[in-house]
Amino acid sequence: MTRPTPSGSPGPSPAPQRRLRASSSTKALLWPVLALVVLLVVNVVATPSFFDIRLQDGHLFGPLVDIARNSAPVMLVALGMTLVIATRGIDLSVGAIAAIAGAVACVHMAGSSAEGAFATAAVGCFTALAVCLVLGLWNGFLVSVVGIQPIIATLVLMVAGRGLAQLITDGQITTVNNDSFSNLASGFVLAVPLATVVAVAVVALTALVVRRTALGMLVESVGINPEASRLAGVRSRTIIWTVYVFSGLCAGLAGLIIAANTRSVNANSLGLFIELDAILAVVIGGTSLAGGRFSILGTVVGAVFITTLTRTVVNVGIPSEANYLFKALVVVAVCLLQSPRARAAFRVRRVRPAAPTSAPTSKAGLA
Secondary structure, eight states: OEEEOTTSSEEEOHHHHHHHHHHHHHHHHHHHHHHHHHHHHHHHHHOTTTTOOEEETTEEESHHHHHHHHHHHHHHHHHHHHHHHHTTOOOTTHHHHHHHHHHHHHHHHHTSOSSSHHHHHHHHHHHHHHHHHHHHHHHHIIIIIIOOOHHHHHHHHHHHHHHHHHHHHTTSOEEOOOHHHHHHHHOEETTEEHHHHHHHHHHHHHHHHHHHSSHHHHHHHHHHOHHHHHHTTOOHHHHHHHHHHHHHHHHHHHHHHHHHHHTEEOTTTTTTTHHHHHHHHHHHTTOOTTSSOOOHHHHHHHHHHHHHHHHHHHHTTOOGGGHHHHHHHHHHHHHHHHOHHHHHHHHHHHSOOOOOOOOOOOHHHHO
């Protein structure tokens, strides 16, 4: 069914557009999902009990549960990175922001009394997230107002953020003994790890906002053509500012989970290289680095893939020194499988052209 467009020519109705979009998203998720399945099969071959899940003291335990818990920080950072990349941007400062969030929360709790552990942890976490919001505003200001390229604007905070985290912790590894805070990483809700519940809740809320309101369409329009969006009345500066603030908040929440997992913060190592894992998760999930359309579900699959890959390297006995090399090779392979141009080139090499045959010559023609 078609409907007239403003110019008078017929155009596709919203229903076929939605179906076409869903079909495109399904195709983009095919290879990441298959790659994840292959990793799971490899783990089962290496460890036959890999799929075993047991219920102990009302809590779920097992390798798959560990993967779900450990993928929460990467999933959160990649979620914010997805919207930033959708606007043709990049955020290299998420690792430093995570370190700052952990530093602010742990320093606050270390300097407070042991009484009122939950209140102390809550105040420390909210203070850390408020600082991350300011840092996201700073990134958005440099990109949308000052006009600095995103990779340079966020590189500034990537370098300076580590120094800021060092100043907050006074260059020391800060350890806290707060059960309410550590529950953020090791606690459970209805037998499911709390970190996983938090990550899934943030993902679900974000998907609801960007797909059930106009925000997602505005983000895509800014990423596809910022100038056309501006001429159409879209406040691209506000959109860009919003996604960087959201990315900062997601990075801060991931930093809190990482710090809660170790009950400490080391400003040099907390969140180190998590920005690279997040970018890889976004790319594996099918979101283009050129901006425009994005896939939140694909990002979730990419984050789980990255975490499973890290676990697989350990299970199959690959030395930890080769972890990043092995991860890079696998990610390149998945990205090549996703690339239509690479698949087309592979098909061309496989299908050889048939040899030309000469047309039969009749006897009359010879005569």
